[in-house]
Amino acid sequence: xxxxxxxFSAVFYKEALHVRRDFGTLFFSLIIPLLQMxxxxxxxxxxxxxxxxxxxxxxxxxxxxxLLDRLRNSDTFxxxxxxxxxHDLTDAIVSGKCRVGIKIPVDYSDKLLHQMSAQVLVLxxxxxxxxxxxxxxxxxxxxxxxxxxxxxxxxxNPTFAVDMRPKILFNPDSRSPNFFLPGLTAILLLNVxxxxxxxxxxxEKERGTLEQLFVTPVRPMGLLLGKLLPYLMIGFFELxxxxxxMRFIFSVPIHGSVLLLALLSLPYIFVSLSLGILISSKxxxxxxxxxxxxxxxxPSIFFxxxxxxxxxxxxxxxxxxxxxxxxxxxxxxxxxxxRGAGWVHLWTDAVALFFMGTMxxxxxxxxxxxxxxxx
Amino acid sequence: xxxxxxPAISAQNLVRRFGSFTAVNxxxxxxxxGEIFGFLGPNGSGKTTVIKMLTGLLPLSGGEASVLGIDVRxxxxxxxxxIGYMSQNFSLYSDLTVTENLTFYGRIYGLxxxxxxxxxxxxxxxxxxxxxxxxxSAQLSGGWKQRLxxxxxxxxxxxxxxxxEPTAGIDPVARRQLWDLLFELSAHxxxxxxxxxxxxxxxxxxxVAYIYYGKLIADGTPDSLxxxxxxxxxxxxxxxITTPEVTRALRIARTLPGIRSATIFGQSxxxxxxxxxxxxxxxxxxxxxxxxxxxxxPLAPSLEDVFVELTYKHQSEIEATRA
Numbered sequence: 001x002x003x004x005x006x007x008f009s010a011v012f013y014k015e016a017l018h019v020r021r022d023f024g025t026l027f028f029s030l031i032i033p034l035l036q037m038x039x040x041x042x043x044x045x046x047x048x049x050x051x052x053x054x055x056x057x058x059x060x061x062x063x064x065x066x067l068l069d070r071l072r073n074s075d076t077f078x079x080x081x082x083x084x085x086x087h088d089l090t091d092a093i094v095s096g097k098c099r100v101g102i103k104i105p106v107d108y109s110d111k112l113l114h115q116m117s118a119q120v121l122v123l124x125x126x127x128x129x130x131x132x133x134x135x136x137x138x139x140x141x142x143x144x145x146x147x148x149x150x151x152x153x154x155x156x157n158p159t160f161a162v163d164m165r166p167k168i169l170f171n172p173d174s175r176s177p178n179f180f181l182p183g184l185t186a187i188l189l190l191n192v193x194x195x196x197x198x199x200x201x202x203x204e205k206e207r208g209t210l211e212q213l214f215v216t217p218v219r220p221m222g223l224l225l226g227k228l229l230p231y232l233m234i235g236f237f238e239l240x241x242x243x244x245x246m247r248f249i250f251s252v253p254i255h256g257s258v259l260l261l262a263l264l265s266l267p268y269i270f271v272s273l274s275l276g277i278l279i280s281s282k283x284x285x286x287x288x289x290x291x292x293x294x295x296x297x298x299p300s301i302f303f304x305x306x307x308x309x310x311x312x313x314x315x316x317x318x319x320x321x322x323x324x325x326x327x328x329x330x331x332x333x334x335x336x337x338x339r340g341a342g343w344v345h346l347w348t349d350a351v352a353l354f355f356m357g358t359m360x361x362x363x364x365x366x367x368x369x370x371x372x373x374x375x
Numbered sequence: 376x377x378x379x380x381x382p383a384i385s386a387q388n389l390v391r392r393f394g395s396f397t398a399v400n401x402x403x404x405x406x407x408x409g410e411i412f413g414f415l416g417p418n419g420s421g422k423t424t425v426i427k428m429l430t431g432l433l434p435l436s437g438g439e440a441s442v443l444g445i446d447v448r449x450x451x452x453x454x455x456x457x458i459g460y461m462s463q464n465f466s467l468y469s470d471l472t473v474t475e476n477l478t479f480y481g482r483i484y485g486l487x488x489x490x491x492x493x494x495x496x497x498x499x500x501x502x503x504x505x506x507x508x509x510x511x512s513a514q515l516s517g518g519w520k521q522r523l524x525x526x527x528x529x530x531x532x533x534x535x536x537x538x539x540e541p542t543a544g545i546d547p548v549a550r551r552q553l554w555d556l557l558f559e560l561s562a563h564x565x566x567x568x569x570x571x572x573x574x575x576x577x578x579x580x581x582x583v584a585y586i587y588y589g590k591l592i593a594d595g596t597p598d599s600l601x602x603x604x605x606x607x608x609x610x611x612x613x614x615x616i617t618t619p620e621v622t623r624a625l626r627i628a629r630t631l632p633g634i635r636s637a638t639i640f641g642q643s644x645x646x647x648x649x650x651x652x653x654x655x656x657x658x659x660x661x662x663x664x665x666x667x668x669x670x671x672x673p674l675a676p677s678l679e680d681v682f683v684e685l686t687y688k689h690q691s692e693i694e695a696t697r698a
Binding site: 013017208209211213214218 | 455469482
């Protein structure tokens, strides 16, 4: 006889009215993520190219110039500055004007001609680890290649014993938007939906209407689901917008089924909304809700694999990443969009998300029940 | 006991503790059907806590309570279905119109469309909300907000309505109009449980109780409270002394023999004096001290007098037990 969802339709209808009445706010909260997408999609290139490089060429003969040409042609280095002393070389790096310094010693060509080992000094600014890593890899490879060419030329057998042929299966051009935007989708969606629900409930706390609702026969689950469903629809709409932008403005091809992606986004939106509701059970003002919501965003960016691969995380954080909902959704978006993965590959992610969402919602409902009692 | 005679609210030895703090201490009272029950007390004395217990929002630490014959501990849901509640901040959705607010609360209580339409017509007529139906509730004045909030609280035809400080921050005309409305509804058999700070409102109630730091120290009709021995000890009576110099007169009056207590009320002093003190004699004594007395006349104690006396007595009892 007790209906645990009592009041659901009344709350749902009322919430829809709020949204319609305050359409301006909603419009902005939906447009801003798209603007962010523009900024990040056009502005960020994860491939490291054209590193500013300073050169001190003490030798200056043909061999040394050939080496510099090879560095230039690698597309990794941009030779911006030529200096004439060790001091100036270091200074260019310390001042931050260049990331890499190359010193070719005065006897470089001589040593090569005499088939001795010629040394080249490569100074690398370690303040950005990915730039440093790329610089090390490319300079080492060029050195190795240069050496091999010379050894092979003298041995009379001009072919490599082992020839590695890497082939990148997905995103073969290593286009950054292809990699970045599917992950960004998860972050933006989380952002919008968590804030919207958290605010909609905290607003009722501020107005005192929540207190009023608790004196009516509305049940916590009816109230929370009635609040959640309108924003689930809005979140879904936002997802569609993001996907349209991604596909047609950033030309990111979607290899898998769009329908499956849409379907699997529902449990993720559900989690984000439940998280918003949980936040609202703790926060008593919109400012407080904002702070708590921000607290959820950083882990979603850093521990979900969105920026840094999860596999390289320390054990503790790797385990932690399993508790971040964005981890699962990024797996889903990258899987479907980039690799064309299907339901068989991704159903565990969907189940995990659905489970998390339900847990969060139940905890929130209990907190609301106790809150009433303790207030 | 037949259903008709059952009280609307029956509270026996209500106790509510928050940790070591006792917010409500052994409070018992009954509210009969059709009464306007005024529940008074200073801020933080436990008024809202009692309302929360009676509406099933707060479990009882001890005692029993039944509301409309339903045990609030066993079936708080059914209690909530059958009561109305209006809080002091009116709890309306400011971005929804008058009609939308009413519709929402009607749906919350599960009213069918036909019944909702009929109830809304009744309430709109009764509360005079007709001209404002499509106005956002944010744009209503305090008095109209209050009428709308009351309307929302009574859509489902509750037999008992809790009003938590319904007139806080409302202009005097709106305050008067609300009370007229309450009397009208009460005549239709609705019971009201009203908390208030205003003594003139307390005087209008058919039954008042006064809670002081968790203890119920008065309970009865306003007239019966005025006659309590603590308020009106045998061999005393109450007079009103009107004089232009109230402050100085008060200081002097308190030193005169035969005057038990004295307090300022506006341009006059209310004093509790012994029966054997002659009024002409009192006037003469004040005149000797240079106080011009315009008038001295006997006075029935106001409810404020009642609560002041009871509070003093209660405080001295507390101090006596501590000593």
